[in-house]
Amino acid sequence: MDFRAAAPALARPVRVPLFVVAVVAAVVAVVMGFLFHGHTLGTELDESVYRTLHGSIEPSFAYGVAWVIGSAGDPLGAALIVVLLAFLVHRAGQTRLAVLVVAGPVVTGVVTTLAKPVAGRYINGDNLSYPSGHTAFVTAVGLIIGLFLTTRYGLGRIGGTAVVLGLALLCAAAMSWSQVSDRVHYLSDTFGGFCVAIALVTATATIVDAVIDRVNARR
Template sequence: MTGRSAPAVLPPSLRGWLGPIAALAALVVVVLGVLYADDSKPGRVDARISAALDGVGPPWRHVALALDFLGEPVGAATLVVALVTGCLLLRRPRAAVLLVAGVGMTVGTATLLKSLVGRTIHDGNLSYPSGHTAFLTALALVVALPATGRLGLGRTAGTLLVLAAALVAGAAMGWAQVALGAHYPTDVLGGWCTALAVIPATAWLVDRMADRPVDRMADAGQRERR
């Protein structure tokens, strides 16, 4: 018996590019974390962007609130359950595992970083990085990665699709968080980069662990034929 037990969630064609991108994203997270550690006020760039986006009125405020709800426990759980169910119905168990593990690792990493960095907003609320932004970006990535493999896209097209999905999701949630005054823009960037760093690594780990039993069976079959 040879081959994979299920389609890879991290297409081999993307590994060469997403690895360095994930490393760069992790570096950005660390640099911003060091710059804004124990801070409680916006930076110069934060102030300019926030001034343009903060305090939006209807109907855009309703849109921002709806996006924000997707990052709250009830909204987030509903999205994850719906997508996991879809993966199972499509017989993509590895994608379902990535959804749960990838989103969990991303949110857990963002939560840990908040405690380590200690940046605050509005009466001491920990703000860096934005967990809402990290969550929705992670969700977009774990959907886009398997879709890239299933569509058979090459390295360039596949990478562009994955990054575009992450950018759209991150920009939408990031705008909502800044518009509602819940986060500084650099918090949003940190959340986006957190997902971009964690998801490719988690996808690689899911593939590696899922392929081990198949590889062992293949090795056993080769030994028997000898």
């Protein structure tokens, strides 16, 4: 890959807004982890939302849609999405972002996996639930697609930030519906996964750019 002329992974117009949101998201994710430590039941809001959403997947078509969305966060589905997205981004010339396509979801997946036993929150018996790795993954994908579009179409700070966070939120909302309605996660688990992804992908993009800039400087 040629990184010398490649656009930054973290598009310049959205850096400051994303840094601010990422810091807030990281704090929220950690605080929620402490608050839910050792819990085996959802909050009143979690249970209320579950009862509302569970009825939305009773029709067979809606259940199928929920299953497809949930499968996107499974290992095989996630791997296929990452490979395809990395290929497309690389072909579009955004080589730094192509690195982030792989590094962002991997870092997010590792952290959410390690965080689950630390948070120690359970659902459906002894299944660790916080934070939601599935939601974190699709949030990372949405955020990266938003970064791609921001650079591709030269969006400014306001437009770029709206696209990046909007796509991340849209992807997270879809996965949250899938996971909560099927009682795989509590609503708060999916919000935690959303926050973790925002924080980690922003941090990973910053590191990717810093490392590549240093390598280019040495050349």
